[in-house]
Amino acid sequence: MPDLINCRAIVIAGRDLGESDRLITLYTSAKGKVSAIAKGAKRSRKRFMNALEPFTLLQVSMALPRTSGLIRIDSTVIVESFPSLRETTEKYCMASICTELVNLWTRENDRQDRIYRLFEWYLGALENDKHAKLATLCFKVKLLSFAGYAPDFTRCLKCRKRPHGSVVSFQIHGGGFLCRECKEKRDSRNTISVGTLQSLRYMQQAPLDRLQRLSMGRMSLESAWSIVRNMHCHHLQQVPASYLVLSNMG
Ligand SMILES: [Zn+2]
Known part of the structure; x- marks a missing residue:
């Protein structure tokens, strides 16, 4: 099991990664800036329900890689979307x-x-x-x-x-x-x-x-x-x- 981390995060930016994923840059309360992969976020926007738009404040659960590799965004809850x-x-x-x-x-x-x-x-x-x-x-x-x-x-x-x-x-x-x-x-x-x-x-x-x-x-x-x-x-x-x-x- 990878280490899980749960903290607040603000979305800085995002870009497509491969066929179906997106790479999201977050500024988090626990680790400062991180790049994290959002699996399936490109293929299905519903997967994260607009949570990965810039400036959104999230409660995010992330899986940290054991050795090398990308941090993975497991789940997100929008705290404030600042419409x-x-x-x-x-x-x-x-x-x-x-x-x-x-x-x-x-x-x-x-x-x-x-x-x-x-x-x-x-x-x-x-x-x-x-x-x-x-x-x-x-x-x-x-x-x-x-x-x-x-x-x-x-x-x-x-x-x-x-x-x-x-x-x-x-x-x-x-x-x-x-x-x-x-x-x-x-x-x-x-x-x-x-x-x-x-x-x-x-x-x-x-x-x-x-x-x-x-x-x-x-x-x-x-x-x-x-x-x-x-x-x-x-x-x-x-x-x-x-x-x-x-x-x-x-
Ligand atoms: Zn002077």
């Missing part, structure tokens, strides 16, 4: 970006409770929240920290003082900001307001259940979005495909 993520284009795009980022940032069989909790929190927040982009930004700021690339939103990279004045210059490669005194006078790239910087710091430090208190103006949200997007792309050394879909939407 609104499939009904609005913006939410679908946002969920796609975050799901792709989890896939890119994590390795298989590397359990990370913080990332699992963040992912489950995010899908619920996106489902219930009207402000998809703000919830997505919160997710991405925290994911960057959990991946080991937490930017310093508190002190200037050069003089180590807290920000003063109204704006700072964010340094994507440096992982922090230069204050008004330290930045090149003519350098206006990635200039953000101190208020935006404080919002980013709040996203990084506040517990998940406090994040819904945050609100941001549109300009502030857009400048923070651009910086966090560029930081992910810089550290991953690629532009995730979901961003290109979003930018093609205009």
Whole structure:
């Protein structure tokens, strides 16, 4: 008998495997990211009853291989299917970006409770929240920290003082900001307001259940979005495909 494991899992992606099966990528509470075979899922969609669609939260029972070979999905129960993520284009795009980022940032069989909790929190927040982009930004700021690339939103990279004045210059490669005194006078790239910087710091430090208190103006949200997007792309050394879909939407 193979070892059985029963845990929560979020569907990241899936692809056909051979004549009748599908290979599903899951982010699980027990083992982090795993690839698992869903026997018969290609031949008969009824076998798993839509449980293997991206963003679905499952209670899953899996059989682990004794030596080598694939993990096998034995049974699934849908805990939450997050229907609104499939009904609005913006939410679908946002969920796609975050799901792709989890896939890119994590390795298989590397359990990370913080990332699992963040992912489950995010899908619920996106489902219930009207402000998809703000919830997505919160997710991405925290994911960057959990991946080991937490930017310093508190002190200037050069003089180590807290920000003063109204704006700072964010340094994507440096992982922090230069204050008004330290930045090149003519350098206006990635200039953000101190208020935006404080919002980013709040996203990084506040517990998940406090994040819904945050609100941001549109300009502030857009400048923070651009910086966090560029930081992910810089550290991953690629532009995730979901961003290109979003930018093609205009
Ligand atoms: Zn400074």
